Amino acid sequence: NTHLGSYQVMDFSEIQDAGTYLIDAGGIRTHPFAIDPNVWRTTILKVLNFFYMERCGEAIPGIHGACHKDWTCVHGDKRIVINGGWHDAGDLTQGLGNTAEAAYVMFSLAEYLHSRNDDPELYNRLMEEAEWGLDWVIKTSFRDGFRNGGSISSRRTNGIIGDNDDITSKARNTPMDHFVASATEAIGYRLLKQSDPRKAALSLKMAEEDFHYAVEGMAIEEETSSKSIFRGTFDSDYIEHLAPSIGILSAVDLWKATGNTRYIDYAAEWAKIIINSQQRAIPDWEVPLAGFFYTSQQKEHILHFVHHGREHSPILALTQLCESLPDHPDWMKWYSAVTLHAQYLQNIVQYTAPYGVIPASVYSDQEYLLAPESRQESFRGQVQNGIPLGNGHYLRLFPVWMDYRGHFGTILPQGKSLASAGYLRGDLESVQIAQQQLEWVIGRNPFSQSNMWGEGYDFPPLYTVLSGDMVGGLPVGIQTRGTADVPYWPVQNSWTYKEIWSFPAISWISLMRNVAGPARVEGFAETDIEFIDNTTGKVIRVKPGLLNGRFKVMLSQGIYTIRSAGVELTKVLLPARDYQLDLRPEEALDFEIIQTTSSKGEVTIELTARGRGKHNFKMRTDNISLKKTTQEVDLKQGNTITLKWQGQISSKNTPWIAVVVPDGDLSLRKEVMGSALAN
Secondary structure, three states: OEOOEOOOOOOOOOOOOOEEEOOEEOOEEOOOEEEOOOOOHHHHHHHHHHHHHOEOOOOEOOOEOOOOOOEEEEEOOEEEEOOOOEOOEOOOOEEHHHHHHHHHHHHHHHHHHHHHOOOHHHHHHHHHHHHHHHHHHHHOEOOOOOEOOEEOOOOOOOOOOOOOOOEEEEOEOOHHHHHHHHHHHHHHHHHHOOOOHHHHHHHHHHHHHHHHHHHHHHHHHHHHOOOOOOEOOOOOOEOOOHHHHHHHHHHHHHHHHHOOOHHHHHHHHHHHHHHHOEOOOOOOOOOOOOOOEEOOOOOOOEOOOOOOOOOHHHHHHHHHHHHHOOOOOOHHHHHHHHHHHHHHHHHHHHHHOOOOOOOOEEEEOOHHHHOOHHHHHHHHHHHHOOEEEEOOEEEEOOOOOOOOOOOHHHHHHHHHHHHHHHHHHOOHHHHHHHHHHHHHHOOOOOOOOOOOOOOOOOOOOOEOOOOOOOOOOOEOOOEOOOOOOOOEOOOOOOOOOOEEEHHHHHHHHHHHHHHOOOEEEEEEOOOOEEEEEOOOOOEEEEOOOOOOOEEEEEEOOEEEEEEEOOEEEEEEEOOOOEEEEEOOOOOOEEEEEEEEEOOOOEEEEEEEEEEOEEEEEEEEEEOEEEOOOEEEEEEOOOOEEEEEEEEEEOOOOOOEEEEEEEOOOHHHOEEEEEOHHHO
């Protein structure tokens, strides 16, 4: 029984053996489907195929010849031929944002595969396509602060410069362009420095140049702007923290490449903008929600995305900072912001159970006044058809649309937010919800229809005016009808909802970095190890090496009880993640934490530890002051010891968060949180 109605839900999670299956229930049979730790791999190859067929400037058999040789970008008396990168949609539009971001996520997934020394075929394919995008990012800069930002085109050209079918764009100088380019160039350096040191060196040099021009441009725009700094995709406002979010990704990658701490100084300052733009206090609503973002630090307008979502940008930036700078004094502020946003998304997803698609956003009933006058009644009607939260606020399951309808470009970035947060926090639920966004796209939706062309079953023709249907292509996405807030998927093939578009494909590959493949667990043990899946009860037995006690095993995501030589611990294993465990009795440690919070703001945290030897536990906190932060124990095998921390909440209407770090090892941390208002 859910907000959407009553359902019968079938759970087949006990089936763990890889293979091809079908379900027969009441004489109704499904199509065959795969159960496998690498079940997403074929979708990655198909999406890469889509990008290959969208290449601009290269002859693609069956799609187009070498195109747009007369497409140029002008800057003063200079001109660059800008074919290359990828066409962008059902038309032939091409731009920096999507090309650079596509290359970035391809490099990111390739880096993960390379770290595992796993699947060289897929790694090489990712690198091939990513380099195609990077080459275009490098090619389209005038190297003086101006770049080609993008062009709109719906026609082929004859490739002859100087006649009347030429396409021309004008170079621009914006912080967002430079940050997007810099992030891609910086990660490109890291991935290419061994295989192509010459290109890598150029890529790093241009990453530093673009970063410089972005920072320079931010200072100029901040002086001249009377509102927020950066234009976003919200229909009538600015998003102050969007460019800084991309800037943080670039800064972290440049710091990794150069060791120059000035990049970290910039990133830490920009992170403050993100944190100050978040709703951290619990509002006085009938259904209070916190953790979402506003468009600026002034918190005048709630941040929403329509069509082209960027919700993952601030969360990805903060998680990168947490993972790269574990000892930074602002670490706990970054961590708590990520946690609050993840909790917000987990809270609102209950309204779409059992599908698990993430709702769009919280809206105010006064926001229609920001829309163009001709759209105000539609805007207001859509908001009021959402779920009432109280105090003039509503939760929309789908975005409030203007012209463009289709939500794959919003739910997939939201999924990336949750997946990134889940990786940081070791939270399986977050990653599972992220996977449900992928499942919604390829068939776990009310229409039982895959929307990736060539993947799954019953996929529809897509709106591709000039290229035709391409395996791996994704449309803008499922829409709604009129002011309603329920899924609507007409048969007719029309823009924008069925228009093929590169942004969902980019988000797809980005999410694959967090979900594609099993967990890899390595470590040491003295005797055989049992991994017991707490959901299914299945036992996987692993023998360590006779000489050194080392072991390695690939396991499906889940919560496991792990036993060896009298040692027992519980571990959450996320997909596509690596873990190091030491199960030797003299080294093993396991602990659990619980909390109680009174309405007066008094907090008690209890930690129960078991293992052997001396260990210390340090508490990192946000919105709570503790009488002491560090405690030590001397454990005897077979016994448990309980430690207690007591403290006071600083702001009673804001959730508090604590992270326990054992023996200075952040990889073993555990999290606990609470709120005075929950009591």
